[in-house]
Amino acid sequence: MSKVKFELEFPIHASPSMLYQYLATPAGLEEWFADRVNSRGKLITFEWDDSEEEAKIITSKSDERIKFKWTESEGDESYFEFRIQKDPLTKDVVVLVTDFADGEDEVEEAKMLWENQIDELKHTIGA
Numbered sequence: 001m002s003k004v005k006f007e008l009e010f011p012i013h014a015s016p017s018m019l020y021q022y023l024a025t026p027a028g029l030e031e032w033f034a035d036r037v038n039s040r041g042k043l044i045t046f047e048w049d050d051s052e053e054e055a056k057i058i059t060s061k062s063d064e065r066i067k068f069k070w071t072e073s074e075g076d077e078s079y080f081e082f083r084i085q086k087d088p089l090t091k092d093v094v095v096l097v098t099d100f101a102d103g104e105d106e107v108e109e110a111k112m113l114w115e116n117q118i119d120e121l122k123h124t125i126g127a
Helices: 016-024 026-032 104-125
Strands: 004-011 036-040 043-048 051-061 065-070 080-086 093-101
Touching: 004 104, 016 026, 016 065, 016 080, 016 093, 016 104, 026 036, 026 043, 026 104, 093 104
Parallel strands: none
Antiparallel strands: 004 093, 036 043, 043 051, 051 065, 065 080, 080 093
């Protein structure tokens, strides 16, 4: 089954540098994304209740973006990425989330999961 790429855009009232801390550091990710987050170099371990997943940081640029690759999906092109964009005129900040779902029928469920996660992020930072 091929993976289906999708992208979501979330306006967030926060500075790119503050947002980046919540998207790219273990302490920040623990606030809204996973119960526990540990890093060993570029290898990140995410823990939720009884499950544990590992991802590698593929690329990162401070205050702009970070891209992760789940170790269990080494054989395909999938990844998940957070990109922070600031409109030069309005100064509005958005977080773009790129992810992959296991087939078309899983896309809506994956989008809802991200919407809930980003709502948690917004609540955490008071945005």
